[in-house]
Amino acid sequence: MLVTLLRHHLAPYRSAVVAVVVLQVLQTAATLYLPSLNAQIIDDGVATGDTTQILRLGGIMLAVSLVQVVAAVAAVYFGAKAAMAFGRDLRGRLFGHVQTFSAQEIGTFGAPTLITRTTNDVQQVQMVVLLTFTLMIVAPIMLVGGVVMALLEDVGLSAILLFAVPALAVVIALIVVRMVPYFRSMQKRIDAINRVLREQISGIRVVRAFVREEREQERFAAANTDLFDTSLRVGRLMALMFPAVMLVLNLTSVAVLWFGGQRVDAGEMEIGALTAYLSYIAYILVAVMMSTMMFVMFPRAVVSAERIGEVLTTTTTVEPPAAPVPLPSGPTSRPGLVELRGVEFRYPGAEQAVLHGVDLVAEPGRTTAIIGSTGSGKTTLLNLVPRLFDVTGGALLIDGVDVRELDADVLWSQIGLVPQKPYLFSGTVRTNLEFGRPGASDDELWHALEVAQARGFVEELTGGLDAPIAQGGTNVSGGQRQRLAIARALVRRPHVYLFDDSFSALDYATDAALRAALVPETRDATVIVVAQRVATIRHADRIVVLEEGAVVGVGTHAELLESSETYREIVYSQVSAEEAA
Known part of the structure; x- marks a missing residue:
């Protein structure tokens, strides 16, 4: 060697x-x-x-x-x-x-x-x-x-x-x-x-x-x-x-x-x-x-x-396509349409699949929420969309094209990801937001911060957009890190937004204000939200309930309260029956 x-x-x-x-x-x-x-x-x-x-x-x-x-x-x-x-x-x-x-x-x-x-x-x-x-x-x-x-x-x-x-x-x-x-x-x-x-x-x-x-x-x-x-x-x-x-x-x-x-x-x-x-x-x-x-x-x-x-000599399991397929364009295309068809995912050497038989459609202009108990496979499912992992069975498509056939840069340009543990890089507020889209104007950065309910505390920082950020964002609080990570995704203006339990560190008032501000910003995009708090996703257009890697319920909040025992258990563990209704 x-x-x-x-x-x-x-x-x-x-x-x-x-x-x-x-x-x-x-x-x-x-x-x-x-x-x-x-x-x-x-x-x-x-x-x-x-x-x-x-x-x-x-x-x-x-x-x-x-x-x-x-x-x-x-x-x-x-x-x-x-x-x-x-x-x-x-x-x-x-x-x-x-x-x-x-x-x-x-x-x-x-x-x-x-x-x-x-x-x-x-x-x-x-x-x-x-x-x-x-x-x-x-x-x-x-x-x-x-x-x-x-x-x-x-x-x-x-x-x-x-x-x-x-x-x-x-x-x-x-x-x-x-x-x-x-x-x-x-x-x-x-x-x-x-x-x-x-x-x-x-x-x-x-x-x-x-x-x-x-x-x-x-x-x-x-x-x-x-x-x-x-x-x-x-x-x-x-x-x-x-x-x-x-x-x-x-x-x-x-x-x-x-x-x-x-x-x-x-x-x-x-x-x-x-x-x-x-x-x-x-x-x-x-x-x-x-x-x-x-x-x-x-x-x-x-x-x-x-x-x-x-x-x-280690080759990635997420291999680039030999002949990348372009995303469709024209009046028949639906930018941001995410489809999971019989998706299975199994870690190498694992006896059981983390996900199995998952069928799901997340459409542009609608918010799709994913909820389930700890270990049900929510984050794993979300990580399959940007190909952080590849499905081991079935297919995952964006705008009708299997993600494994898309060029990586094309795929990632469609997606704005806010991970479960928001990570900020050493630099400034500006440099972190520009990870979403290099060259974004100050007005665009401030607008993204305002939507993410982060403008107030950033204006109070010495330097504003040029305020220093330590490695990992350790010089700001957990909630501030989450809001800056959300603003970074908003700057990107993608067709698909992936929020992986991205509101967990926010108080209820900030959470509600942020979700309300997101509605007009993501009106034409597909929004997929993974959450533990029912209050965060109860107004979603569609809620998907996962249990042990399988979909056990799909519907609105009201529909699932009637039809899904798993969803009712999650809801009643957080709020009373009267509040849930």
């Missing part, structure tokens, strides 16, 4: 990658040539007292050093540019792909792990890409080049490398194999910390209301300790790797000095050659150390790449 990600996302930067490789090869070649020049200066210049030779070879060394520095700086520049662009593109692709997920896929992964995969996991892979450009290309060239140059200096002394290199490979392999499962566990522990932290920050009011700060601290401490323990195990392995590598390499250097000194004493080797040989041993050491760093980072990047791949 790591190779696939690299191949796909580095393709647009192929020229930068090629430039990095060429520059790194040039830099390494210059680095490997310097000890040879140094040996010539010692043996041909210093030993003989030839000043001209010393100056000539010294000048060449300066030129080679200049090439080395320029190539190194340029390689780092292009490598960093390609690596950062890779991370940017991968994060963008992940974010875009998650945006195509239905509520089902979002729920399967969960927000905390999606955040971790888009940030921390991408960063791990990006870091390996950067290290590859700055270290991994250099390391094998320097390692092989160092061995070759050492052989050219003295073949007999190079027999030491036959023992040193395999010993290094075995030490590194044994440690890296043990690191992989710890890195996989570490990323899961980061997911857990994100989940706990997100819950505690979002639910801080509940935590304080129930005086559960100490318990939440214990929860976070447990998640934090799990990550600490896993990181500590990884740290111990990493701490073991570097001393083990240094031990092997230092023993190699001692052996080179011991046997090399004997060869110099016997006249079989020049002092300059021994100096150069020690430099090549140092290069081999540096190359192995760089490789060791990559071996430390690589297992974690592989785990992160697998986690990223899980997201990218």
Whole structure:
């Protein structure tokens, strides 16, 4: 998966990658040539007292050093540019792909792990890409080049490398194999910390209301300790790797000095050659150390790449149509007509369907209300209209066209949704309302606020339309959030309004005023309201009663009081028989 990600996302930067490789090869070649020049200066210049030779070879060394520095700086520049662009593109692709997920896929992964995969996991892979450009290309060239140059200096002394290199490979392999499962566990522990932290920050009011700060601290401490323990195990392995590598390499250097000194004493080797040989041993050491760093980072990047791949290879259950069908136009069309024909919905792996055999028609210009006990499937039914989920049986049509055959943008342009938990984005009142329709005028925004009974409190806010809104709307009350969410839907001017228990936080007077103001605004649109309060929906043109996922009653308030036992139970649980009548 790591190779696939690299191949796909580095393709647009192929020229930068090629430039990095060429520059790194040039830099390494210059680095490997310097000890040879140094040996010539010692043996041909210093030993003989030839000043001209010393100056000539010294000048060449300066030129080679200049090439080395320029190539190194340029390689780092292009490598960093390609690596950062890779991370940017991968994060963008992940974010875009998650945006195509239905509520089902979002729920399967969960927000905390999606955040971790888009940030921390991408960063791990990006870091390996950067290290590859700055270290991994250099390391094998320097390692092989160092061995070759050492052989050219003295073949007999190079027999030491036959023992040193395999010993290094075995030490590194044994440690890296043990690191992989710890890195996989570490990323899961980061997911857990994100989940706990997100819950505690979002639910801080509940935590304080129930005086559960100490318990939440214990929860976070447990998640934090799990990550600490896993990181500590990884740290111990990493701490073991570097001393083990240094031990092997230092023993190699001692052996080179011991046997090399004997060869110099016997006249079989020049002092300059021994100096150069020690430099090549140092290069081999540096190359192995760089490789060791990559071996430390690589297992974690592989785990992160697998986690990223899980997201990218997950396809949404709400698939776009291969050949989208346009909505009908002309005098025969009925914009906003919603039909459910034998609709069934079942969550994956569930034994029973949440909805089954639902037949329903919601017509333009009429208000259709849905009521039922908790868990009867009201919200699920409403979520099927904008394709937050897809029906698993039957069909759902808008203006005579199955929603699965409509382009997503066309479908969503027809719908104004006010969810059960109204969510406001960080920004201002204006930016939140403009989610409904970008570019709406101030007059349109104020009108929507007035209809939603929100104009009064918005005018009292400092800045009015430009008053700041915190993430989630936490700086306004629940009722104010609901009214702003309703205003956002009104700004959109859709053909279908979906209100999912959107009046629950309003007092009866505000609820009645809002519903009265909505009538002229939604006269030509289809309005579907899910509600728990009978007072909110008793004047609806049609009321649909759900029980255990099935329609058990359809009619007006008066008709259902006569014909539906379920509806009567709901009504009488809220008001007296006299008030209900």
